[in-house]
Amino acid sequence: xxxxxxxxxxKITKRGQNxxxxxxxxxxHNRLYWYRQTLGQGPEFLTYFxxxxxxxxSRLLSDRFSAERPKGSFSTLEIQRTEQGDSAMYLCASSxxxxxxxxxxxxxxxxxLTVT
Amino acid sequence: AQSVTQPxxxxxxSEGASLELRCNYSYGATPYLFWYVxxxxxxxxxxxxxFSGDTLVxxxxxxxxxxxxxxxxxxxxxxxxxxxxxxxxFCAVGNNAxxxxxxxxxxxxxxxx
Numbered sequence: 001x002x003x004x005x006x007x008x009x010x011k012i013t014k015r016g017q018n019x020x021x022x023x024x025x026x027x028x029h030n031r032l033y034w035y036r037q038t039l040g041q042g043p044e045f046l047t048y049f050x051x052x053x054x055x056x057x058s059r060l061l062s063d064r065f066s067a068e069r070p071k072g073s074f075s076t077l078e079i080q081r082t083e084q085g086d087s088a089m090y091l092c093a094s095s096x097x098x099x100x101x102x103x104x105x106x107x108x109x110x111x112x113l114t115v116t
Numbered sequence: 117a118q119s120v121t122q123p124x125x126x127x128x129x130s131e132g133a134s135l136e137l138r139c140n141y142s143y144g145a146t147p148y149l150f151w152y153v154x155x156x157x158x159x160x161x162x163x164x165x166x167f168s169g170d171t172l173v174x175x176x177x178x179x180x181x182x183x184x185x186x187x188x189x190x191x192x193x194x195x196x197x198x199x200x201x202x203x204x205x206f207c208a209v210g211n212n213a214x215x216x217x218x219x220x221x222x223x224x225x226x227x228x229x
Binding site for chain 2: 004031033035040041042043044045048050055056091093095097103104105106107108109110
């Protein structure tokens with residue numbers, strides 16, 4: 001069990017550019033989640049996948065954001081036309097979709113995005 | 117809608133002293149409750165969870181939490197704090213579908229030598 005990994009760990013971009021982040025969940029976990037955490041706040045839910053299907057999206061996920069999990073393994077989160085307000089830590093988590101275990105989410109180290 | 121309140125933004129305790137971090141939740145059904153810890157540069161680590169049954173749950177690193185339905189609380193406790201416990205602590209409630217966690221704003225713990 002190597003844990004949830006995220007890449008890159010840090011990203012600095014200019015306003016208006018597109019960025020893409022990757023998340024590799026724990027290998028046997030079929031559920032994957034994205035959260036956003038701004039400074040001094042708790043994480044906020046963005047979206048959730050079960051296998052390759054995106055089943056839940058928060059209203060925080062504007063149409064500039066898109067997430068995919070093409071083969072039910074790794075996931076990508078893309079932000080188009082970045083704005084300064086997108087600066088945050090983007091956290092990925094995964095869980096095992098078995099009875100009771102789906103509630104235990106394991107988090108990666110996050111990708112810190114800074115939009116200048 | 118579910119929500120979590122952590123009333124204390126910062127807490128400072130002396131090493132060896134006891135600790136209690138407060139958490140109040142709002143959820144219409146039986147809650148699934150969690151405490152996570154986040155150290156600088158690290159991801160969120162699950163300390164403990166409550167799903168049902170015994171209202172006093174034990175976690176890792178010597179932490180425990182007590183679920184009190186009448187008070188809508190799930191406070192985290194530790195009898196003797198170590199300097200390495202300095203971190204940010206988040207309480208969270210999970211929805212019944214198990215597809216979303218709602219976090220509180222966090223409590224930053226500082227430990228004095």
